[in-house]
Amino acid sequence: MDAGLFTANNVWMMVCTALVFFMHTGFAFLEIGLTRQKNTINILFKNVFIICVGILLYYIGGFNLMYPGEFNGFLGFAGFGIALPEGGLTPDYADGGYTYWTDFLFQAMFAATAATIVSGAVAERIKLGAFMIFVLIYVGLVYPIVGSWQWGGGFLSTIGGENGGFHDFAGSTLVHSVGGWGALVAIYLLGARIGKFGSDGKAKAIPGHNIPLAAAGVLILWLGWFGFNGGSVLSADPGLTSLVLVTTSLAAAAGGVSAFAISTFMYKNFDLTMMLNGILGGLVGITAGADLMSPLEAIAIGVIAGAVIVFGVALIDKVKLDDPVGAVTVHLICGIWGTLAVGIFGDKAGIDQILYQLAGIGATGVFCMITAFIIIYTLKATMGIRVSKEEELEGLDIHEHGMDSYADFRMNDR
Template sequence: MDAGLFTANNVWMMVCTALVFFMHTGFSLLEIGLTREKNTINILFKNVFIICIGLLLYYIGGFNLMYPGDFNGFIGFGGFGLPIGADGLTPEYADGGYTYWTDFLFQAMFAATAATIVSGAVAERVKLGAFMIFVIIYVGLVYPIVGSWQWGGGFLSTLGGDEGGFYDFAGSTLVHSVGGWAALVAIYLLGARIGKFGKDGKPKAIPGHNIPMATAGVFILWLGWFGFNGGSVLSADPALTSLVLVTTCLAAAAGGVSAFITSSLLYKNFDVTMFLNGILGGLVGITAGADLMSPLEAIAIGLIAGVIIVFGVAFIDKMKLDDPVGAVTVHLICGIWGTLAVGLFGDKAGLDQLGYQLIGIGAAAVFCCLTSFIIIFALKKTMGIRVSKEEEVEGLDIHEHGMDAYPDFRMNQQS
């Protein structure tokens, strides 16, 4: 391979790594904006912790657990640290798409994303210490094991023999649903925030304190998806990278429009939070097959994802589950939809492929629900996972961090 092409490929992958890193700013702003000001520092602390510990865990063993080399297809381990091979910095590695170091860093950014999904769902009432222990176990062990089943050459990637098996281009299941299943289990075991459901059982709105900040977060996430999906091409291939960015953006736009129209027809108002989550639903939905779809198919996937968002949020409320940011609907339900869409649209559409997709969804569901339940239930029975009523009412910022995100605002309120 020409040295210039190898360099261009690697530079593109490093840019994509930076974009995926930037997504953590978007997640932070979105979670802050959709929750109350008294818990702002707590949410920021969790998001900073996730990216820092995620990188370290992926270095210690996660990368080699996810990409173990030859293994039994279910679990393998290539050793601790980053033992770079002789060809790790040459075009011989990864067909000249990137170097070993770039590979590690790009994949590490994905690992941290799965835990960030859980952070939003459990916001405003989870004990920080319990959450941090959960993140260490889930990101360090569960996420890379599931990822190895497909991206590491495990059993999901070989279901169909030489024709290929389960397909997940950039992680509708392997990233978003992995985080989504854990979020679902967590909010079930944690319980709803005080005041979320009245005595009649009907859900009550708990407005976020800064919708402009949430909107900025979504735009940052959309930008970050250029790296999330664009980098999953694993090179700077002009044709495929361009197609992926087009399908990604069209699905996002269609998801947003579909969600706000569906929401306005049902609730007779123009809800910007539904609009925002519709965009995210479209992004998650296209992620599994962004390289396989035509522009029109991407729009169809996004349109359906937007409808799913509206009804999914209502369904979660009906089940008396409290998800302050809509993480379960966006990442789990739309992640399932996007994974199934690979068997319904695009180059791989067909009954066989649909069957492979269902197997992949089921395998991830069973493993992630089981492991997350064991981890969170054990924490609940030992150190506890929920803050006290006093702490929740007064805010986690003061009680767990001893500071206020908006001290001037609070002083003005008291004076």
């Protein structure tokens, strides 16, 4: 490989790393936009904490837990810290796609995303200290172990022999549903916000305080997904990279239109938040197979993901779970759909591939639900995971941070 191509590959991967980092701004804007003013600083604090400790945890042990080299396919560890291997800055590393340092940083950006997904689901009522402990364990141990099963050469990558195997291109299951399963367990153990469900058991809308910020967050996330999926090509290969960006965008657009159309038909209003989550559902749905799909198949995946959003949000409300930003529907249910879609559409479609995809979904779901339950239930039984009624009603910003997010503009939700 000539030096120019190696440099171009590495520069593209560094650009994608920056785009995935920028996604954390999108997540933060989306979460604060869809929740109330009195909890804005609390949500921003959680998002900043996640990216800071996520990078450090990935350096301390996460990277070598996720990519342990030769291991038994279930659990391996290559040691603490990171050390430049021989040839790590040359085309001998990663088939010339990038350097060792770029590899570490790009993967570290993914690691923090799983906990960010949980942050939105538990917004407005979780104790900050308990959440931070959960993040340390979930990002430091759970996420890299699951990732090693596929991306680290573990058992999911080898089922079915040379021509088979679980396929998750950029993380519909390995990133998004890891966060989604954690979020599902967390909101079950945490309970709903005060006022979410009336005495008749019906869900009540708790409007977000800044929908323009939420919309900006989704558009930033869409932009960041060009790095999330485009970088997962692991080089600047012009043909595959351009295909991935096309399928990613088409699925996002189709998801937004589908969710908007279905929700308008069902509820007789033009719901922007449903359209925004439809875009995210399409993005999550295409992430597992963005490298395998034709443009038309990407649109089909997005259309179905948009429908999943509308009915999934209704289902979460029906079973009396409180998810302020729709994280479980977007990241877990659409993550499952996108993973299954690999066996239905695209180059690997077939019953065998569907079974491989189900194996990956099942293994990830069981492991994440068990570990998340152990972590959160232990925290609940010891230090507690929910703020007091007074703190929840008055807002976490004042009680946990001693400040107001908009000091000169106090709204009635305080």
